[in-house]
Amino acid sequence: MSSHSKAAEKFIADRPRTDWHNQALWFVRQKRDNMARSIPEWEALREAAARTKMHTITHLAYYLEMFERNATANGIHVHWAKDALEHNETVYNILKEHGVKHLVKSKSMLAEECGLSPYLEERGIEAVESDLGERIMQLMHQPPSHIVLPAIHVKRQEVGELFERELGTEHGNSDPTYLTHAAREHLRDKFLHADAAMTGVNFAVASSGAFVVCTNEGNADMGTSFPKLHIAIMGLEKVIPDYDALAIYHRLLARSATGQHSTTYTSHYKRPVEGQEMHIVIVDNGRSKILGNPVHRNMLRCLRCGSCMNTCPVYRRSGGYSYSYFIPGPLGINLGMLADPKQYSGNVSACSLCMSCSNVCPVKIDLGEQIYSWRQELDTLGLANPVKKGIVKVLNTALGSPGMFHFCIKAGRLGEKISPRGLLYCGANAWGRSRELPEFTARTFEQIWKEELSSTASCNTETARKGSSTNI
Amino acid sequence: MTSKDTILEALKANSPAPVERGPLGFTPMTFQDPLAKFQENVVSIAAAKCFLLQDGESVDDIIRRVYPDAKRIASNLPEVTCATVNPDGLDDPRQLAGTDVGVVRGEFGVVENGAIWIPRAVRHKALMFISEALVILLDRRNIVNNMHEAYARPGFDDYEFGSFIAGPSKTADIEQALVIGAHGPRDVTVILL
Ligand code: SF4
Numbered sequence: 001m002s003s004h005s006k007a008a009e010k011f012i013a014d015r016p017r018t019d020w021h022n023q024a025l026w027f028v029r030q031k032r033d034n035m036a037r038s039i040p041e042w043e044a045l046r047e048a049a050a051r052t053k054m055h056t057i058t059h060l061a062y063y064l065e066m067f068e069r070n071a072t073a074n075g076i077h078v079h080w081a082k083d084a085l086e087h088n089e090t091v092y093n094i095l096k097e098h099g100v101k102h103l104v105k106s107k108s109m110l111a112e113e114c115g116l117s118p119y120l121e122e123r124g125i126e127a128v129e130s131d132l133g134e135r136i137m138q139l140m141h142q143p144p145s146h147i148v149l150p151a152i153h154v155k156r157q158e159v160g161e162l163f164e165r166e167l168g169t170e171h172g173n174s175d176p177t178y179l180t181h182a183a184r185e186h187l188r189d190k191f192l193h194a195d196a197a198m199t200g201v202n203f204a205v206a207s208s209g210a211f212v213v214c215t216n217e218g219n220a221d222m223g224t225s226f227p228k229l230h231i232a233i234m235g236l237e238k239v240i241p242d243y244d245a246l247a248i249y250h251r252l253l254a255r256s257a258t259g260q261h262s263t264t265y266t267s268h269y270k271r272p273v274e275g276q277e278m279h280i281v282i283v284d285n286g287r288s289k290i291l292g293n294p295v296h297r298n299m300l301r302c303l304r305c306g307s308c309m310n311t312c313p314v315y316r317r318s319g320g321y322s323y324s325y326f327i328p329g330p331l332g333i334n335l336g337m338l339a340d341p342k343q344y345s346g347n348v349s350a351c352s353l354c355m356s357c358s359n360v361c362p363v364k365i366d367l368g369e370q371i372y373s374w375r376q377e378l379d380t381l382g383l384a385n386p387v388k389k390g391i392v393k394v395l396n397t398a399l400g401s402p403g404m405f406h407f408c409i410k411a412g413r414l415g416e417k418i419s420p421r422g423l424l425y426c427g428a429n430a431w432g433r434s435r436e437l438p439e440f441t442a443r444t445f446e447q448i449w450k451e452e453l454s455s456t457a458s459c460n461t462e463t464a465r466k467g468s469s470t471n472i
Numbered sequence: 473m474t475s476k477d478t479i480l481e482a483l484k485a486n487s488p489a490p491v492e493r494g495p496l497g498f499t500p501m502t503f504q505d506p507l508a509k510f511q512e513n514v515v516s517i518a519a520a521k522c523f524l525l526q527d528g529e530s531v532d533d534i535i536r537r538v539y540p541d542a543k544r545i546a547s548n549l550p551e552v553t554c555a556t557v558n559p560d561g562l563d564d565p566r567q568l569a570g571t572d573v574g575v576v577r578g579e580f581g582v583v584e585n586g587a588i589w590i591p592r593a594v595r596h597k598a599l600m601f602i603s604e605a606l607v608i609l610l611d612r613r614n615i616v617n618n619m620h621e622a623y624a625r626p627g628f629d630d631y632e633f634g635s636f637i638a639g640p641s642k643t644a645d646i647e648q649a650l651v652i653g654a655h656g657p658r659d660v661t662v663i664l665l
Contacts, residue, residue, distance in 0.1 A: 003633065007661060024647070024648050027648060028648070039501060040501055041481055041498040041499070041500060041501065044497050044498035046496065047497060048494075048496055048497050048498070051493065051494055051497075052493060054491040055491045055492065055493040055494075057485075058487055058488055058489065058490045058491045059490060060483045061480045061483040061484050061487070063481070064479075064480070064483075068476075072626040080474070080475040080479055081478040082475045082479060086475060130655070131645070132643045132646070132654060133643075133645035136645065136646075149644075149645070149646070149648075151645055152648070154646075154647075155647065156647045157645050158650075159646050161617070176647060176649035176651050177649075177651045180643055180645075180646060180651040180653070181651075181653065182655060183654075184653065184655060187655060188569075188655070191655070192566050193568060202631060208629050210629075215644060216641070216644075216654070217641055217642070217654035217656070218601050218641040218654065218656030218657075219641045220595070220599045220653045220654045221600070221601045221654045221656065222598075222602065222656060224583040225565055225596065225597055225598035225601055225602065226566055226598065228566055236479065236483075238629070241493070243623035243624070243628065243629070244620070244623065244624070246619075247618075247619040247620040247622065247623045247624075248496075248620075250619045250636075251555070251584075251618070251619050252661070258644070261513075261517050261584065261586065261587075261638070262585040262587050262636065262638050262640055263586035263638070264518075264637065264638050264640070264641060264642055264656075265635050265636070265637060265638075265641075265656070266587070266635060266636040267633070267635040267636075268631065268633065268635065269633055270629075270631060270632055270633065270634075270636045271633070272632075273592070273596075273597065273632060273633065273634040274595070282479075284479045284482070287487055288479060288482035288483045289482070289486065291483060291486040292485070292486030293483075293489075294488065297488065319573075323582055331622060333535055341634075348591045408656065429590050447644075
């Protein structure tokens with residue numbers, strides 16, 4: 001059994017909850033569909049988005065240097081970090097220089113990727129998440145289970161109990177409006193008294209040296225409104241050429257992510273304001289290596305919209321925590337394999353190859369196809385499941401010659417009749433654990449074909465041929 | 473070698489054959505009556521209020537009518553005479569806490585998403601986010617159809633901080649239930665001049 005199926009067992013044990021989770025995400029997927037249908041040029045927009053990203057990732061050095069030049073001229077301090085450790089050190093050093101003790105953060109998957117918050121906490125700096133979903137997860141001491149909807153798996157009653165404990169809300173009150181406004185009060189205080197703010201970056205506009213941060217809550221904007229220091233962190237693939245490109249992504253991001261026309265706040269940071277210092281850290285952490293991988297470099301186009309998760313039938317029914325990589329769903333399966341195949345190969349089986357992810361992705365990443373190709377690579381990587389390998393070997397012999405094939409069919413029929421149920425449904429039969437094996441039919445297809453169908457089929461072909469000739 | 477050089481060199485070494493950018497490849501959607509559709513979208517999409525200033529009516533009239541209980545109204549705009557505080561006179565943005573209504577000027581509106589581009593023209597951008605209600609004044613002639621037109625406007629890049637704002641702050645992080653008033657304004661009113 002793969003690591004994913006083992007972990008998913010826990011999640012699906014609670015059937016009503018699984019259904020609820022599935023429905024919640026499907027609802028978001030449907031909202032996305034409504035958006036797509038309301039824009040006549042939607043598919044052409046995706047095409048332009050994919051092409052513009054391809055253009056950008058084949059000119060990354062060029063656009064990153066352009067961004068650095070322009071951002072520097074705008075008064076932003078630009079830093080480069082090869083890996084997660086250098087990123088964390090860079091951020092920590094800036095904070096230390098400014099004597100920061102309290103940092104207020106808006107959501108960033110890069111910070112998760114680099115393990116920034118624990119790194120800072122070990123060094124005595126409190127990093128408070130300000131996105132409501134992220135804050136809920138932080139107070140629960142758990143990671144987010146979705147990249148855009150961090151607390152999608154948490155029920156309102158659980159948030160109610162958590163807030164009662166942590167923020168002193170009324171006992172038994174789990175009304176989302178009441179709880180959200182309680183969090184508003186609680187975080188307002190953090191915003192006003194933070195020593196520094198950190199944001200992620202959705203887009204870095206090379207031609208202008210500006211960067212764009214999208215939120216619905218306005219938490220990034222609140223966070224950066226009071227302290228004297230703003231640090232933004234970005235994966236190097238976040239750079240885009242110019243505002244023409246930004247128009248394309250602005251139109252696609254929120255529509256794909258949450259089915260909104262745009263986020264409430266699409267904020268553009270270009271110059272630090274009076275008395276403020278602004279830093280941006282550009283992070284590689286494996287991205288330049290992905291660029292060299294011809295099969296998987298498309299992953300660098302990703303906008304982190306999360307729609308591949310919302311649509312995925314496996315993600316919806318197994319939840320974010322069933323995946324061993326910190327990003328779940330089709331995106332996470334692929335990024336995990338790129339990060340460390342040994343550690344994360346247990347996720348590649350969490351895919352039915354329905355290709356729905358490839359069909360919704362706003363930048364047309366071939367996510368499903370890439371998962372398929374990872375499965376082909378498992379054996380070369382020495383990670384193929386020995387049981388499955390054995391089964392394939394046996395099948396190879398069984399289907400290798402007509403004589404062997406016929407013999408195996410007979411043996412199988414006999415086996416089905418005489419084997420006790422306990423043997424057929426033993427632990428080795430993973431397929432039969434939640435399903436009944438189909439019964440063998442009285443006659444094989446080959447027999448039916450020989451006895452009945454071959455004559456009708458040739459007849460039909462004959463008629464078809466005649467029909468077409470008269471038509472001509 | 474610095475980290476920057478290491479990264480750039482790795483990118484150059486691993487970069488595949490350059491891909492051309494190509495033309496946009498489609499004509500973006502436009503609207504027959506942009507002003508009417510914009511007003512509709514500000515309400516239905518962005519969940520804000522929207523008023524077209526009538527002859528003989530002042531901005532103050534609308535603000536007073538929509539927010540009769542507002543005590544602290546902050547604005548640096550000359551036409552907002554009902555303002556009780558000029559935010560530019562405050563040294564510390566924290567002093568804006570407790571603002572009932574903040575009034576700012578938007579540069580243009582976007583029909584397709586009901587958002588308004590607001591480049592910071594006050595000393596502290598906090599005003600746009602910490603006010604309980606935000607009033608945005610917008611010239612009704614400054615409406616664009618879509619984001620392509622928005623970003624192509626002459627002089628767009630001329631800002632320090634700017635935000636496309638579509639209605640009040642919101643969240644759906646608790647069970648996907650939409651709640652207005654996450655961290656920023658709980659209410660937004662657009663006045664078209
Ligand atoms: S892979 Fe595509 S669908 Fe998935 S998060 Fe990235 S951009 Fe969105």
